[in-house]
Amino acid sequence: MRATEFEFRYRALLIGLIFCVGFWLYAADHVPLIRLLVHSNPGAGGLPPTLGTQIVLAVAALLAAVGALVRTWGAAYLKSSVVHDANLHSNELVADGPYRHVRHPLYSASIVATLGFALLASRTGFAFMVIVMTLLYVRLAGREEVELEREQGERFREFCRRVPKLWPSIRPRVPASGAKPQWAQAFRGEMFMWGFAAAIALFAATLNWIVLWSVLGAAFLSFWALQVVHNRRKKQTATAA
Numbered sequence: 001m002r003a004t005e006f007e008f009r010y011r012a013l014l015i016g017l018i019f020c021v022g023f024w025l026y027a028a029d030h031v032p033l034i035r036l037l038v039h040s041n042p043g044a045g046g047l048p049p050t051l052g053t054q055i056v057l058a059v060a061a062l063l064a065a066v067g068a069l070v071r072t073w074g075a076a077y078l079k080s081s082v083v084h085d086a087n088l089h090s091n092e093l094v095a096d097g098p099y100r101h102v103r104h105p106l107y108s109a110s111i112v113a114t115l116g117f118a119l120l121a122s123r124t125g126f127a128f129m130v131i132v133m134t135l136l137y138v139r140l141a142g143r144e145e146v147e148l149e150r151e152q153g154e155r156f157r158e159f160c161r162r163v164p165k166l167w168p169s170i171r172p173r174v175p176a177s178g179a180k181p182q183w184a185q186a187f188r189g190e191m192f193m194w195g196f197a198a199a200i201a202l203f204a205a206t207l208n209w210i211v212l213w214s215v216l217g218a219a220f221l222s223f224w225a226l227q228v229v230h231n232r233r234k235k236q237t238a239t240a241a
Contacts, residue, residue, distance in 0.1 A: 001138060001139055001142045002139055002142030002143040002145075002146055003136070003139035003140045003142065003143040004143075007136070007139060007140065007143075008140060008143055011136070011140060012223075014136060015133070015136070018128075018129060018132050018133055018136070019117065019129060021128065022118065022121050022125040022126075022128050022129035022132075023120075023121055023125055024125075025121065025122055025124045025125040025128060026121070026122045026125060028124060029122040029123055029124035029125065030122065031122055031123055032120075032121075032122055032123075033118075033119060033120075033121060033122060033123050033125075033126045034053055034056050034057070034119065034120070036123065037052075037056050037119075038052030038053055038056060050207070053207065054204050054205070054207065056119060057119070057120075057200060057201075057203055057204030057207075058201070058204045059116075059119070060115075060116040060117070060119040060120065060200050060204070061116065061197055061200040061201035061203075061204055062116070063112055063113060063115050063116030063119075064113045064116035064117060064193070064196050064197035064200055065116075065194075065197040065201075066109070066112055066113075067109040067110060067111075067112040067113025067114075067116065067193065067197075068109075068113065068190055068193035068194045068196070068197050069109075070098060070105055070106075070108065070109035070112070071105075071106050071109040071110065071113075071190050071193055072183075072186045072187055072189075072190045072193075072194075073097055073098050073105065073181075073186075074097065074098045074099070074105040074106045074109065075106070075185075075186035075189050075190055076097060076181035076182055076183050076185075076186035077094055077096050077097040077098075077099065077179055077181055077182075078094050078099075078106070093148065093152050093155060093156055093159060094179075095159060095163075095174050095177055096176055096177045096178070096179040097179070097181060098168075099163070100163070100172035100173060100174050100175075100176065101163070101164075101168045101169050101170075101171075101172055101173065102163065102164055102165070102166065102167070102168040102169065103141070103145075103159070103160065103163050103164065103165050103166075104137075104141045104144070104165060104166055105168070107137040107138075107140060107141050107166060108166050108167070108168060110133070110137060111130075111133065111134055111137055111166070113193065113196070113197075114129060114130060114133045114134070115130060116197070116200065117129070117196065117200070118130050120200070137166070138166070141165060141166065145160070145165075159174065162174055188226075189226065191219075191222050191226070192219045192220065192222045192223035192226065193219075194219075195215060195216070195218060195219025195222060196216065196219050198215055198219075199211075199212050199213075199215035199216045199219060200212070202215055
């Protein structure tokens with residue numbers, strides 16, 4: 001199971017569309033998932049609705065933050081210029097940092113973050129986002145692995161035998177190569193993911209929809225700016241060459 005060239009090249013657009021459709025499904029399913037998760041009858045031993053909602057939102061923020069952290073860790077070794085490039089890079093095998101535990105830490109982390117974001121959706125929206133996003137990440141990973149095997153051959157096949165694909169191993173499966181992480185560029189590249197986590201955390205604290213959408217809007221703008229800068233630098237490099 002592998003993604004097409006179109007899916008890989010326009011993965012950011014597809015991810016955005018999946019989230020839009022997932023939240024649009026509120027039009028068909030008016031029941032928020034959070035409502036089902038919060039026990040609204042204190043007399044029966046449940047939490048007060050407001051506190052229960054904040055706890056669920058705090059869990060959502062934690063999942064988003066874990067996703068952002070692991071993605072940042074992976075980008076520190078892979079480089080954000082590669083992470084956000086529309087083209088597939090298979091000329092180098094990265095086997096350090098989180099790549100010692102899982103072959104596709106960025107996709108694994110994104111699935112975890114999706115669980116957090118989707119908790120804000122309706123019941124149907126949650127199921128749609130988690131299932132479709134997971135399927136997309138599995139397909140993207142499959143495409144990368146075909147190209148990596150073509151470029152790296154037996155070296156990559158041995159890496160696959162040792163390191164799990166998307167479910168991380170607690171213990172590292174390969175020795176460290178000594179690569180130095182580049183944290184500054186990684187945090188810049190994943191700023192939008194941290195923005196999503198911050199938006200949900202602030203929403204959990206305030207239950208203010210204006211706060212949520214304001215911070216989410218800023219996160220989307222940062223992602224757009226990142227793409228513009230990346231494309232500009234890529235053009236300048238191509239021109240200079």
